[in-house]
Amino acid sequence: MAAPARTPDVLVTSRPLDEYCALFDLTRARLAALPGPLLDCPGGAAGLAAEARELGCRVVAADPAYALPPPVVAAHALAARSSMAAAMAERPYLYPPPGRRPGSYLRSWDRARRLFTADSAAHPQRYVAALLPRLPFADDTFALTLSGYLLFAYPELFGPERQLAALVELVRVTSPEGEVRVQPLHDGYGRHCRHLDALRYALGERRIASEVHRFPRPGDGRTRQVLVLRAADHRARGLRA
Numbered sequence: 001m002a003a004p005a006r007t008p009d010v011l012v013t014s015r016p017l018d019e020y021c022a023l024f025d026l027t028r029a030r031l032a033a034l035p036g037p038l039l040d041c042p043g044g045a046a047g048l049a050a051e052a053r054e055l056g057c058r059v060v061a062a063d064p065a066y067a068l069p070p071p072v073v074a075a076h077a078l079a080a081r082s083s084m085a086a087a088m089a090e091r092p093y094l095y096p097p098p099g100r101r102p103g104s105y106l107r108s109w110d111r112a113r114r115l116f117t118a119d120s121a122a123h124p125q126r127y128v129a130a131l132l133p134r135l136p137f138a139d140d141t142f143a144l145t146l147s148g149y150l151l152f153a154y155p156e157l158f159g160p161e162r163q164l165a166a167l168v169e170l171v172r173v174t175s176p177e178g179e180v181r182v183q184p185l186h187d188g189y190g191r192h193c194r195h196l197d198a199l200r201y202a203l204g205e206r207r208i209a210s211e212v213h214r215f216p217r218p219g220d221g222r223t224r225q226v227l228v229l230r231a232a233d234h235r236a237r238g239l240r241a
């Protein structure tokens with residue numbers, strides 16, 4: 001299917017914690033055992049921060065949308081739900097995840113959106129307005145950093161240089177003992193990033209080790225991929241691209 005020529009609006013999606021775990025190959029137990037805070041960038045209108053806190057995991061979400069009041073973000077998320085409903089009809093090979101019925105999948109987004117709206121109003125300090133490739137966090141702040149559905153999903157917004165700068169920035173704010181996980185490695189039409197090897201080479205030049213972690217997708221066992229990044233030299237800071 002041909003991709004649209006215009007620059008897309010970035011959807012403010014509202015995934016629940018269990019969908020995050022399935023997409024990043026994580027478990028609730030692993031999140032509960034993290035030795036430090038988790039960064040979700042972009043956070044969108046996800047339920048992750050609220051749900052993971054229940055496990056004892058401290059989540060900071062970062063997203064430019066948080067410059068807006070929570071009800072306005074929730075309205076954007078409601079619009080994203082409509083876009084997802086349309087995408088499921090147009091691209092059933094991509095959405096919803098295997099084994100999920102469209103209705104129940106969208107209801108899981110509704111629950112996550114409600115959790116986000118309540119949590120971001122009650123705990124605004126957990127939701128930081130920020131725009132990659134620059135983040136307002138000190139070096140080594142997070143034990144785990146997740147970045148979903150932005151850097152590879154919107155190639156019109158993140159070309160190779162901006163992708164590299166954003167990935168380096170995500171590594172900078174992550175503890176050398178921790179890691180950065182990024183997915184998907186394809187755009188909204190399922191097209192794989194063609195310059196991934198060049199990107200990984202450029203990361204390597206900045207002493208950032210990268211690995212494409214492959215794992216069976218829950219539901220149908222097809223392979224999913226997550227890019228995992230770690231600062232290779234624990235003493236090598238000054239990572240800004």
Ligand SMILES: C[S@@+](CC[C@H](N)C(=O)[O-])C[C@H]1O[C@@H](n2cnc3c(N)ncnc32)[C@H](O)[C@@H]1O
Nearest residue numbers: 010011012013015042043044065131132148149
């Ligand atoms: C498709 S959502 C992804 C949210 C979440 N990570 C998920 O997987 O559902 C994309 C988000 O990226 C945010 N965004 C757009 N440009 C950004 C930038 N330069 N830096 C960080 N976030 C950005 C949007 O506001 C939107 O909430």
